[in-house]
Amino acid sequence: MxxxxxxxxxxxxxxxxxxxxxxxxxxxxxxxxxxxxxxxxMKVQGSDLEGAHTLIIxxxxxxxxxxxxxxxxxxNTHQPVFEANCGQCHELRSxxxxxxxxxxxxxxxxxxxxxxxxxxxxDDARKIIDYLKSAARASGGLTAQLSISPDAPIxxxxxxxxxxxxxxxxxxxxxxxTDETLETESNNLPEAATVxxxxxxxxxxxxxxxxxxxxxxxxxKGERCVFSVKAxxxxxxxxxxxxxxxxxxxxxxxxxxxxxxxxSLDALIDCTLPADGTYLLRLRDLLYxxxxxxxxxxxxxxxxxxxYLFPPAGKIDEVIQAKIGGENLPETEWQVELDxxxxxxxxxxxxxxxxxxxxxxxxxxxxxxxxxxxxxxxxASDGGSSESEILFETKCTACHELRSxxxxxxxxDEWTQTITRxxxxxxxxxxxxxxxxxxxxxxxxxxxxGELIALQLEHAQEFVTPGGISGRISELGEVxxxxxxxxxxxxxxxxxVIHPFDNTNETGFDTVxxxxxxxxxxxxxxxxxxxxxxxxxxxxxxxNLFSNVPEDDVTGYAVTFLESEREQDYLLSLxxxxxxxxxxxxxxxxxxxxxxxxxxxxxxxxxxxxKGKNKILFKxxxxxxxxxxxxxxxxxxxxxxxxxxxxxxxxxxxxLNAAGEVLANNAGAGGRRNAxxxxxxxxxxxxxxxIEDIAGKGGxxxxxxxxxxxTTPDFAISVTxxxxxxxxxxxxxxxxxxxxxxxFTEPIRxxxxxxxxxxxASESAILASGGNNVGYLTLTAAHDAELAHSVVxxxxxxxxxxxxxxxxxATPIESYRIQNNPLTVQRKNVVVxxxxxxxxxxxxxxxxxxITPGSPVDIVVKVExxxxxxxxxxxxxxxxxxxxxxxxxxxxxxxxQNKTTLTLVPNIIATGSNExxxxxxxGNPQTLPYTVVINAALGQRRIASSPAIKLxxxxxxxxx
Numbered sequence: 001m002x003x004x005x006x007x008x009x010x011x012x013x014x015x016x017x018x019x020x021x022x023x024x025x026x027x028x029x030x031x032x033x034x035x036x037x038x039x040x041x042m043k044v045q046g047s048d049l050e051g052a053h054t055l056i057i058x059x060x061x062x063x064x065x066x067x068x069x070x071x072x073x074x075x076n077t078h079q080p081v082f083e084a085n086c087g088q089c090h091e092l093r094s095x096x097x098x099x100x101x102x103x104x105x106x107x108x109x110x111x112x113x114x115x116x117x118x119x120x121x122x123d124d125a126r127k128i129i130d131y132l133k134s135a136a137r138a139s140g141g142l143t144a145q146l147s148i149s150p151d152a153p154i155x156x157x158x159x160x161x162x163x164x165x166x167x168x169x170x171x172x173x174x175x176x177x178t179d180e181t182l183e184t185e186s187n188n189l190p191e192a193a194t195v196x197x198x199x200x201x202x203x204x205x206x207x208x209x210x211x212x213x214x215x216x217x218x219x220x221k222g223e224r225c226v227f228s229v230k231a232x233x234x235x236x237x238x239x240x241x242x243x244x245x246x247x248x249x250x251x252x253x254x255x256x257x258x259x260x261x262x263x264s265l266d267a268l269i270d271c272t273l274p275a276d277g278t279y280l281l282r283l284r285d286l287l288y289x290x291x292x293x294x295x296x297x298x299x300x301x302x303x304x305x306x307x308y309l310f311p312p313a314g315k316i317d318e319v320i321q322a323k324i325g326g327e328n329l330p331e332t333e334w335q336v337e338l339d340x341x342x343x344x345x346x347x348x349x350x351x352x353x354x355x356x357x358x359x360x361x362x363x364x365x366x367x368x369x370x371x372x373x374x375x376x377x378x379x380a381s382d383g384g385s386s387e388s389e390i391l392f393e394t395k396c397t398a399c400h401e402l403r404s405x406x407x408x409x410x411x412x413d414e415w416t417q418t419i420t421r422x423x424x425x426x427x428x429x430x431x432x433x434x435x436x437x438x439x440x441x442x443x444x445x446x447x448x449x450g451e452l453i454a455l456q457l458e459h460a461q462e463f464v465t466p467g468g469i470s471g472r473i474s475e476l477g478e479v480x481x482x483x484x485x486x487x488x489x490x491x492x493x494x495x496x497v498i499h500p501f502d503n504t505n506e507t508g509f510d511t512v513x514x515x516x517x518x519x520x521x522x523x524x525x526x527x528x529x530x531x532x533x534x535x536x537x538x539x540x541x542x543x544n545l546f547s548n549v550p551e552d553d554v555t556g557y558a559v560t561f562l563e564s565e566r567e568q569d570y571l572l573s574l575x576x577x578x579x580x581x582x583x584x585x586x587x588x589x590x591x592x593x594x595x596x597x598x599x600x601x602x603x604x605x606x607x608x609x610x611k612g613k614n615k616i617l618f619k620x621x622x623x624x625x626x627x628x629x630x631x632x633x634x635x636x637x638x639x640x641x642x643x644x645x646x647x648x649x650x651x652x653x654x655x656l657n658a659a660g661e662v663l664a665n666n667a668g669a670g671g672r673r674n675a676x677x678x679x680x681x682x683x684x685x686x687x688x689x690x691i692e693d694i695a696g697k698g699g700x701x702x703x704x705x706x707x708x709x710x711t712t713p714d715f716a717i718s719v720t721x722x723x724x725x726x727x728x729x730x731x732x733x734x735x736x737x738x739x740x741x742x743x744f745t746e747p748i749r750x751x752x753x754x755x756x757x758x759x760x761a762s763e764s765a766i767l768a769s770g771g772n773n774v775g776y777l778t779l780t781a782a783h784d785a786e787l788a789h790s791v792v793x794x795x796x797x798x799x800x801x802x803x804x805x806x807x808x809x810a811t812p813i814e815s816y817r818i819q820n821n822p823l824t825v826q827r828k829n830v831v832v833x834x835x836x837x838x839x840x841x842x843x844x845x846x847x848x849x850x851i852t853p854g855s856p857v858d859i860v861v862k863v864e865x866x867x868x869x870x871x872x873x874x875x876x877x878x879x880x881x882x883x884x885x886x887x888x889x890x891x892x893x894x895x896x897q898n899k900t901t902l903t904l905v906p907n908i909i910a911t912g913s914n915e916x917x918x919x920x921x922x923g924n925p926q927t928l929p930y931t932v933v934i935n936a937a938l939g940q941r942r943i944a945s946s947p948a949i950k951l952x953x954x955x956x957x958x959x960x
Contacts, residue, residue, distance in 0.1 A: 023165070023725060024166055024168035024169070025046050026046040026168045027045045027171075028171065028292065028295045029043070030292075031203030031295075032173060032174060032234050032296075033201065034146065035148070035177065035178065036062075036148050036151070036175060036177060037148065039148070040145070041103035041143060041144075042101075042145070042146055043101045043142075043143055045141070046161065048165045049142060049163050049168060052069070052161045054067070056789075056791075057157050057159055058157060058160070058828045059156065059157035059158060060152070061152070061153075062151065062152025062175070063157065064149075065147060067143070069142060075131065078130055081124050082128045085118075085124060086120075086128060104183070105132035106132070107184045109125055109128055109132065110125075111184050111195075113125060144159075153348065155352075155353050156172050156175075158170040158172055158827060158829075159173050162789050164836065166726075167723045171235065179200055179201070180202075180203060188211060189212075192214065193280060194216070195216055196215050197218075198302065199299075200301060201299050204298065205294055207291075210285075211284065212282055213282070213283045214281065214282050215283075215298075216279070219276065219277065221273055222273065223273050224270070224271070224273075225271055226270050226301065226302070226303050226304075227248065227281060227298065227299070228266070228268045228269075229283065229296055229297075230263075230297045231296040236818075241285075241289050241294060242290070242291065243261070243265050243287065243289075245267060245284055245285070246259050247283075248279060248280070248281055249279065249282070250280075267283075268305065270305075270327065283298060304327060304329030304351060306701035307325070307329060307354075307701065308326055309324050309349070309356065310325065310470065311365045311705075312641075312645045313358070313705045314357075314359070314363050315363045316342055316358050319335060320337075324349055324354075325700055326351070326701055329351065336356060343357075344358075344644065345357075355645050355646060357705050359467075361467040361709060364470070450661045450662070451659075452660070453690070454658065456660075457686075461482055462482070463484055463708075464484070465486065466709040468706060468707040470704070470705050471704055471706065472702050473698040473699075473702040474698055475698045478692070479690060479691070480690070480691040482706065484686075484689075485684075485687075486683075488634065491683070494538065495538055495540075495560050496519075496521060496536070497545060497556065498525070498534065498536075499527070499546045499547070499554060499556030500551060500555060501533075501554070501556070501557075503528075503623075504911075506623070509581075510922055511555070515557040515619070516557075521535040541628075541630065543627065545558060545628045546558075550625045553911075556619075556620050556627070558618045561613055561614065562614045563612065563613055563614075564610065566611050569609075569802055570633050571606060571633070571635035571680065571710075572605050572632070572635075573603075573633075574590075574605065574631055575600045575601065575629060576592075576596070576598065576602070576628075576630075577596060577625075577629070578620070578622050578623050578917075579594060579595070579620065579621045580592050580619065581618070583616070583617040584608060586617075590745060592769070592923070598626065598630065600630045601664075601680070603745065604742045605745055632680030633682075637677075637710075638676065638678075638706070638708050639677075643672050643673035645704070645705060647673075647701065648699075649693055650673050650697075651673065651691060651693065652665065652694050653666050655688075655689055656689065663687075664677045678711055689708075691704060711742055713742065713804060714740070714743060714806065714808075715740055715741045715742070715748060716740045717738055717739060717766070717808060718737050718812070719735070719736050719811070719813065720734070720737075720814065720815045720824070721734070722812040722827040723814075723832075723833075724830070724833075726832065726834055727835050727841075728781050728782070728784070728785050728838075729781060730837070730840075730944065731780045731841075733942070734777040735775075735776060736750055736774065737774055743800070744806075745768040746800055747767045748796040749763075749765045749797045750764045750794065750795070750796055752777065752779070754792045755779070755790060755832060756789060757785065757788065758782040759780065759832065761777055761778070762931060762948035765931070767930065772881070772882075775931065776878055776879045776931045776948070780947050785834045787835065787836070788834055789833035790832055791831050792831070794830060795807060796810065812827040812830045838943075840864070842862070842934055842944045842945060843861075843864070844859050844860065844861050845860045846859075847950065848950040850952040850954070851954075852953075855906075858902070859902045860900075861893075861899070861901070861902055862898065862899050863899065863944075865898065870896070872892055872895050873936040873938065874892055874938075875902065876889070877934050878932070879933055879951075880930070880951070881920040882920060883920035884905070884951075885904070886903065888903075893936070902934065929950035930950070930952075930953075931948045931949070932950075932951045933945050933949070
């Protein structure tokens with residue numbers, strides 16, 4: 001379950017009116033953080049925030065607050081005091097002529113008194129501040145007042161606003177122990193710089209018109225001062241208009257240091273001050289842009305950065321002797337006491353909160369030894385550049401897919417497949433002869449690198465499996481190697497094989513051929529085209545199992561026998577080209593109609609065996625070209641954690657055999673900076689992993705944790721959007737994406753918990769057929785649903801064939817675009833709101849359909865428009881299985897139309913070799929329907945969705 005969410009309600013608007021509009025969005029909060037034990041007046045910038053009434057703060061407790069609407073009357077009680085003392089001051093002027101928050105006005109008055117010597121009595125200063133705050137609130141927009149308790153845990157929260165259009169997107173708010181200062185304009189020139197004392201966090205914003213912010217401080221010779229900007233990390237969207245550049249000057253105006261980006265676009269300067277005296281900081285946009293949403297937090301002082309806790313993991317029920325360190329921070333001893341519960345812990349220290357992995361397996365720590373050098377550092381091939389190498393460099397090194405074998409961990413076969421695929425592209429400019437020569441060179445390079453790596457593996461640190469090890473990439477270009485021993489290796493075989501039976505028009509998958517009825521190695525059978533075929537024994541595997549030449553429209557069988565000392569469930573790692581069925585002791589345990597190239601571990605399933613001898617029968621059908629299968633027993637999950645430890649490492653994880661040959665590689669799971677490899681070891685023996693940073697970076701803070709353990713059935717899902725707002729009588733679509741599935745093929749049922757009253761969720765699932773990795777949920781609000789909001793949890797649940805139930809909560813994801821590129825950011829919660837009637841409602845009939853190979857199906861779509869909504873709508877569908885499509889991909893509903901019919905048609909490709917074949921009507925009977933949703937869009941922007949339609953293939957459902 002997720003952490004509790006704090007709901008804070010301040011009703012400022014009597015008689016609220018709610019209406020469905022665009023999705024509310026927070027563009028910025030200013031300031032974007034505050035110190036414990038203080039009250040912060042925060043300016044809220046965003047869109048579609050009308051009627052804002054509720055402030056949601058997600059994360060740790062310790063903050064309360066209320067919203068204040070802009071507008072209203074100015075309290076002029078103290079205006080005469082202001083005019084008498086400040087009317088001639090160019091810094092203060094009139095609140096009507098300057099856009100600042102009430103907190104900035106207060107800071108400006110205090111600055112005038114402290115720095116400029118303004119002769120204002122304390123009681124008059126309070127009256128002036130009260131007047132300026134009143135005027136700022138009356139002329140400004142939405143604000144929030146946050147009270148941060150003295151014991152509030154430091155770290156990031158997420159803030160949302162709820163209004164008549166629903167719940168907004170989230171924006172971060174950071175709580176710190178450090179003294180904080182608000183930027184006060186005008187500080188655009190060195191002589192008008194804001195005076196600060198170190199250490200300090202400055203909250204500011206770069207305004208339009210080439211704004212530059214100057215800050216001045218007194219420094220001490222020899223102090224190692226750090227100045228770190230946090231802007232892009234607060235708001236990734238800000239890169240459209242804010243690329244901060246930070247400069248440090250001495251008293252003579254000499255620039256001592258400048259930085260345009262250390263943490264991505266966020267600048268950082270680390271400088272040892274050369275002398276006692278006055279120093280000046282300047283922060284601006286690199287291109288002299290600016291925007292009210294260009295908010296930043298500038299941390300200044302003798303402070304650490306890139307802090308870490310090492311080791312970042314330990315075994316449960318143990319006391320771990322760790323060290324806290326970082327740049328500008330000597331390593332400090334720290335003790336971590338773990339309880340009996342495995343998982344991620346959060347260790348609170350004076351230097352921050354550090355994630356820590358509690359493992360129930362033995363843990364080791366990287367030993368200090370000579371740095372491993374990347375194999376690519378050892379030099380090029382002996383004998384200089386060959387003609388094939390020159391050809392590779394000419395044709396391929398500019399390609400992001402190919403690059404150099406030294407920079408990409410692929411096996412020789414994978415390199416050959418990659419080159420073949422790239423050479424087939426229209427702009428490749430590679431002839432067949434050149435392709436063969438390039439492939440030969442790359443294969444040679446891969447083998448050479450393997451030999452160099454094998455030499456390093458002889459001296460690599462070894463750790464126990466199952467177990468974990470903590471390490472770090474401490475230097476630029478460092479590569480870490482670890483060895484481990486797999487004591488049990490199992491592989492299926494030898495095989496008895498028979499083929500080819502017929503598969504014309506994809507009929508072989510469901511045709512019962514003799515091997516499914518009897519296994520008689522002495523019999524002959526009639527195969528494809530009347531050929532006489534019989535069983536033969538082989539130790540071959542993969543694409544050469546059935547034939548060493550490609551064959552089209554064929555079916556083959558392979559049977560083997562496995563002895564087991566006890567009844568148990570193995571994990572079976574599979575790859576097939578193309579479709580596959582598996583029987584264990586005459587019971588069908590796996591069936592998948594799919595067309596794909598042959599790869600290892602495309603599916604990982606449970607293999608149930610009894611004590612004694614077990615018969616395992618495979619059936620493979622092929623459309624065209626090469627064919628075969630991989631089947632590896634057992635399975636280990638090799639998982640490397642970096643991002644979940646807040647490490648800057650961007651890891652590449654490579655699995656190697658003892659000869660240094662690449663077995664598998666992963667450079668991040670699900671787009672995150674954590675890597676995982678699921679692998680079945682066919683032989684016992686010594687194996688190794690290679691760990692490095694993708695960009696060759698390193699440092700003491702580039703920590704990681706490696707865990708190697710037997711694979712267990714598991715999955716992970718994510719959901720978007722994170723703030724679905726459902727209009728009364730309307731429907732909103734949620735997309736649930738499968739990030740990882742291992743150990744089962746049963747469908748993952750989707751549900752939503754804690755929905756507001758009056759909202760119902762569709763019955764949906766992520767089906768396993770056809771390699772499906774997405775499921776769709778719809779949320780529909782009743783016409784009389786209460787206007788309310790709630791933090792909800794999207795959950796996936798699966799019951800495996802072995803009877804094990806696994807339940808996982810979906811990770812909330814906010815999706816957005818920058819320069820038309822889709823980007824995502826992970827959020828803490830999903831918040832669902834009910835709003836007033838949407839501008840467009842969609843309804844469909846029928847609510848449940850069955851489509852067969854020869855029968856198109858009509859869906860009647862009705863559109864209910866609010867008064868005045870007369871725009872053309874683009875109607876499309878999501879959730880259709882591969883092999884079913886709309887007759888027209890997009891149907892335009894004219895502005896005067898309120899009803900239309902969409903037709904679903906089968907889209908079967910059962911013959912030919914020019915495109916991948918598909919036929920969703922072949923395979924196991926469905927136990928759950930597909931979820932199909934009709935969407936209406938204005939241009940590319942979706943504005944309405946229909947309630948979910950249940951779609952069945954071929955026949956009515958079969959009850960499991």
